[in-house]
Structures are given as C-alpha cells and as structure tokens.
Amino acid sequence: MSSSLRRLYEDLRKICVAVVYPPGEERDVVVQQLQRIGCRLKVLWPFPSEPPKDADVIFFWVSQELEGTTWTASAVNATLVALSDYESPTTLKLLLDTHAHGVITKPFRSSGILSTLVLARSSYGFQQRQQGKIDKLEATIKSRRQLEKAIRTLVDHQHMSEAQAYEHIRARATSLRITVAEVASMLIEAQEAMDKLGLGRPAAPPR
Incomplete structure (x- = not known):
C-alpha cells in the first residue's frame, strides 16, 4: 500500500460519519461498509430537525417523503452524501437543492461507498479552500x-x-x-x- 493511500485510510478512520436513514437492509449495507472502512459511526433515525454537529461526514436520506426537511451543504459544516431512493424528477430536484458533495442511489452496494466517500471529502475540502x-x-x-x-x-x-x-x-x-x-x-x-x-x-x- 502506498504512503498516500495509507494516509487516506488513516484519515477515514479518524472521522465521524453519521448515517441518517430508516432501518432496513439498505441502511445495513451502508453501515457495514463504513464499519469495514474503519470510520467512527453514528446511526440516527427518525430524521433529526438539526444535522449532527459533531459529524465530519453525513450520509442522509433524500426522498419526496422528507420534502422540506433535508439539509443543504451551505448550512452544514460537514461533507454531505445523499442517499436517494430513485431518480424521479422530484427527487433529482431535491438532490440539486441539497448541493450534496456526493450521491448514492438505490440499490446501495458496498463497492461504491468508499469511492463516493473519498470523492465527496475531496469535493468538500476544495469547496472549503475556495470559500477561504x-x-x-x-x-x-x-x-x-x-x-x-x-x-x-x-x-x-x-x-x-x-x-x-x-x-x-x-x-x-x-x-x-x-x-x-x-x-x-x-x-x-x-x-x-x-x-x-x-x-x-x-x-x-x-x-
């Protein structure tokens, strides 16, 4: 393993990741893969009125059922990864409104979670540097x-x-x-x- 890849994994093991999604097999796939990566985890449900303030990354459900309650990247001091049920026009509009740094759509698979997490963290870091x-x-x-x-x-x-x-x-x-x-x-x-x-x-x- 290269030194840069080793630093990447060390970084991921230090961060706190919150997963905001209803209980079930889909959430289990996400949670179990994040556990394999070594992230510190916090699983939340029902959908909280405020985003968890101590989380470095938040995986959160975006659905028509939650319209008007989702968060936006500009209001949250964390990397946001949206978990979407399906790609309907309404859901796509909700996704765009969140300005999430990454998106995972159903069916959730363990193979795509690490790459999405890494790219989302990179996007968030770039956004923070630009804002600075x-x-x-x-x-x-x-x-x-x-x-x-x-x-x-x-x-x-x-x-x-x-x-x-x-x-x-x-x-x-x-x-x-x-x-x-x-x-x-x-x-x-x-x-x-x-x-x-x-x-x-x-x-x-x-x-």
Whole structure:
C-alpha cells in the first residue's frame, strides 16, 4: 500500500460519519461498509430537525417523503452524501437543492461507498479552500474601502493631501503596533461620533 493511500485510510478512520436513514437492509449495507472502512459511526433515525454537529461526514436520506426537511451543504459544516431512493424528477430536484458533495442511489452496494466517500471529502475540502480564498478577498476589499474612506476623511477634515493622509495612518499604525486597517476603522468611527455630536464640520484650511 502506498504512503498516500495509507494516509487516506488513516484519515477515514479518524472521522465521524453519521448515517441518517430508516432501518432496513439498505441502511445495513451502508453501515457495514463504513464499519469495514474503519470510520467512527453514528446511526440516527427518525430524521433529526438539526444535522449532527459533531459529524465530519453525513450520509442522509433524500426522498419526496422528507420534502422540506433535508439539509443543504451551505448550512452544514460537514461533507454531505445523499442517499436517494430513485431518480424521479422530484427527487433529482431535491438532490440539486441539497448541493450534496456526493450521491448514492438505490440499490446501495458496498463497492461504491468508499469511492463516493473519498470523492465527496475531496469535493468538500476544495469547496472549503475556495470559500477561504473568497473570505480573504472580501476582507481585503473591505479593508481597502475602509482605508480609502479614512483617507478621504483626513483630506476633508484635516486638509491633508491623500499622500499625507495615508502616511499619517501608516505612521499611527506603526506607533500603536496595529494594522493600517484598524487605524482606518478607528478614524472613521471617531469622525462618525464627532458628526453625531455636531462637531464634524471640516476645519478651516490653513492660511
């Protein structure tokens, strides 16, 4: 067994997998295969109102009988694998609405569960990395807007040039040992407070 494959199995043995499906032969196939893989298991039924919060992966039933009660990947901090009864148009619509990272349809077979689990975990990891990049980009854009607003505040109220305003903010950040974004936020909040007190009118330009 290669080192990468060994790490994969070690990872799967560390995760907690919840199976949310009615009792019966179909559920037994899924549960028994997950036990062979070595996952820590939690079997739940009836369908809970909230997804299990301590599960890394959730195998869950998607059916017309449960319409309006299924979960979506955007609202669950776990890998989602949908267990579908049949591929009717209504069920396919429900599957699409879940944004599940993987799907297994009946009849369930042990041979497809490991590959689905691995691919679903990979898809979830990729989704998390992409979301992290988006969050970082949004934070950068927000900081840039805050800095531009703070510079404009100093230009309007302290009659500095934009270069002087930026240099002032940067110098204060260095002096206070905080980020430029934090100084910009402090400056904006201070000016907004002055405005509320009726003291926010720009000072007269120097002669």
